Amino acid sequence: MNDLNASSCAPIGIFDSGVGGLTVCRKISELLPFEKIIYLGDTARVPYGSKAPETVLRYARSCAAVLLKYKIKMLVIACNTATAFALEALQKELDIPVLGVLRPGATAALSRTKNGIIGVIGTRGVINSRSYEKTLKAQRPDIDVYSQACPLFVPFAEEGWVSGDALFHVARHYLEDLKKKKIDTLVLGCTHYPLLKNTIQAVLGEDVMLVDSAEETAKDVVESLDKNFLFNKEKEVTQPLFLVTDSPEAFRSTGEKFWGTSLMSVQWVDICSTS
């Protein structure tokens, strides 16, 4: 990897399968207000979490290809599933820095747990890959890790159903066993889940610390820009450009819940020609 071709005023490219990565995108833009950002939500192919690793890798490559057309200086995979299955490959294949969300989330969990019992929730893909467990145990072999796939959480988040009885019942079903294991920290191993934080916290109780990797990932981005001399020197604040592979309208209405304010520029992009 080298940064010789990257221009510091070029945008940072971020992608996820849908709206979930906006949680990461928001933290990055809060921490780095002068960076230009292009966010791609692959809404035509969400969810990634139930797809085979090879399929997710192919999707991730095509998302990267779309963003590379905008001459991005850095790629952030704001999706745990794509990080688990495509980070290594994209780091080898691209000549710009490529960052994922998994290691930052694991590091944050380790710094917060007091009793050494950590829960991880994520898509089926992430949980079956055991990526979090391996990353956590590699740093602290003595800790206990309990994992649970929560496949119905992504459609709830994509639909904007972030509270209510239906979500509460589903959350209780998924989280009851983790609660019995006496976890004191829960990694939200899917970038969609922070939107469901209130319900997850209500089911687990206030004593369990919820870790979302958005903040830690944003810090990694700052560090990597610094290391590669890639900070944008232009001091202009702009809202990110949002690209989607399905209806911009649907993305805009749910995306605003993740983003907090209205999403000004949402454009459809043709991903089929790159996959």
Ligand code: DGL
């Ligand atoms: N937001 C994604 C993640 O962090 C996945 C959601 C999905 O597409 O299944 O894993």
